Amino acid sequence: MKAYEIGSQSGLNSLRLVERDTPVPGPGEVAVKVHAACLNHRDLLTLKGQYGAIKAQDRIPVSDGVGSVTGIGENVSGISIGERVTAPNFVTWLSGKFTPAIFAQDLGISRDGWLAETIILPADAIIALPDNVTDAMAAAIAAAGSTIWHCIVAFGDVQKGDLVLTLGTGGVSILTLQIAKALGAQVAITSSSNDKLARCKEMGADYGINYRENEDWAAALMAATGGRGADIIVETAGLNSIEESIAACAPNGRIALIGALSGQLDNVPQLAGLIGKNVTMKGITAGSREMLSELVALISRAGIEPLIDSKFTFDNAPDAFAYLESGDHMGKVMITF
Structure with a gap:
């Protein structure tokens, strides 16, 4: 072969x-x-x-x-x-x-x-x-999908009406958008491209934040949501963006740390916001067969492509x-x- x-x-x-x-x-x-x-x-x-x-x-x-x-x-x-x-x-x-x-x-x-x-x-x-x-x-969906399921369901305990924030428009982030919407959540997504954000809106995203135009993208999300913030964040960028992710969290928010697309850490992040907002942060390493099986059932039922x-x-x-x-x-x- x-x-x-x-x-x-x-x-x-x-x-x-x-x-x-x-x-x-x-x-x-x-x-x-x-x-x-x-x-x-x-x-x-x-x-x-x-x-x-x-x-x-x-x-x-x-x-x-x-x-x-x-x-x-x-x-x-x-x-x-x-x-x-x-x-x-x-x-x-x-x-x-x-x-x-x-x-x-x-x-x-x-x-x-x-x-x-x-x-x-x-x-x-x-x-x-x-x-x-x-x-x-x-x-x-195997690695990417099971990871997302772990983030927003097994760990995040997503509920209808929750706001899920995902960073970037790569495979994991776009699939997060699709899965979260199928589960009845609202979704915010970030990108450096307004064209990509427009496509995300067509796919159901409720909020799109251009992080190149808004260096403090957490403040931009807070303004867009009337100060609410995100209940669940799928953090693909890594510790270089963790301060912004904490700032973007709603009280009692959950941050699922799954990647490091932003590269090596530039400085020691300030994590006091975890305490101030009672935020939970967890490292996520993909998911189990059981999680993937539950996702396959959702995809079949909801017709997610x-x-x-x-x-x-x-x-x-x-x-x-x-x-x-x-x-x-x-x-x-x-x-x-």
């Missing part, structure tokens, strides 16, 4: 196309023919050697994907050949609370991911997809990584097989 490997992890040029024997499922496993995969920011960091320790050069990247079952190992039941499936990126985190042990089986990081013609997955990790959840819907900015063929996968790095995208970047 054809597969991509992460190589020396010295930059995007490290990605290399190779031929491998098609893997065979062992006991408790299934083989899945990959239909499509979607990229996340951590896929870029991995190729640059900036996502934890340097990994084996033959690691297959990418955490989000969808495919159909082509092989079933011993001691597996309840799964049929041809069934369309997806899986969380932490394939051993089935339910319950987070434990560091899950990092040992992280698709695209500590275990081979979706950027190959066939992937091997634990049978108890896969989620069968309803007919009305298309490949394009499913490919975009994650925004796919662009599609690249498998042979042109390096171009997909380069496009993601450019930052020109809005929503997800997909690779089709």
Whole structure:
């Protein structure tokens, strides 16, 4: 089979196309023919050697994907050949609370991911997809979607009428907008592009803040909401923006810290606002199979179609990584097989 490997992890040029024997499922496993995969920011960091320790050069990247079952190992039941499936990126985190042990089986990081013609997955990790959840819907949600569900449902306890704030217009933020609206929440979103903010408004965003035009974007959000602020913040930028996020919070707000897109910390942030507003902040590391399963059910029920900015063929996968790095995208970047 054809597969991509992460190589020396010295930059995007490290990605290399190779031929491998098609893997065979062992006991408790299934083989899945990959239909499509979607990229996340951590896929870029991995190729640059900036996502934890340097990994084996033959690691297959990418955490989000969808495919159909082509092989079933011993001691597996309840799964049929041809069934369309997806899986969380932490394939051993089935339910319950987070434990560091899950990092040992992280698709695209500590275990081979979706950027190959066939992937091997634990049978108890896969989620069968309803007919009305298309490949394009499913490919975009595994790592990103389960993370969002953890942020706004499992941790944030989102209620109808709550205001959810998400930063930027990348894949996670746009999917946050769509999921939060389907759950009856209001949504505020930030961007440096008024055109992107206009598109977000068309998708249902209640508030759009241009952080380039409003350096104190938290004050701009407070003004727009009549001093209310956000009940839940999906913080993708990292600690460089945490003071603004705290300032944008409503009393008793919840901040889900999931990324560091703004880079390394420039200074020690002032966190006194956490106390003044009784804000809760939690680091979020993706989500469990149970969380992803609940999201799949919502997508099926509400007809959520994650925004796919662009599609690249498998042979042109390096171009997909380069496009993601450019930052020109809005929503997800997909690779089709």
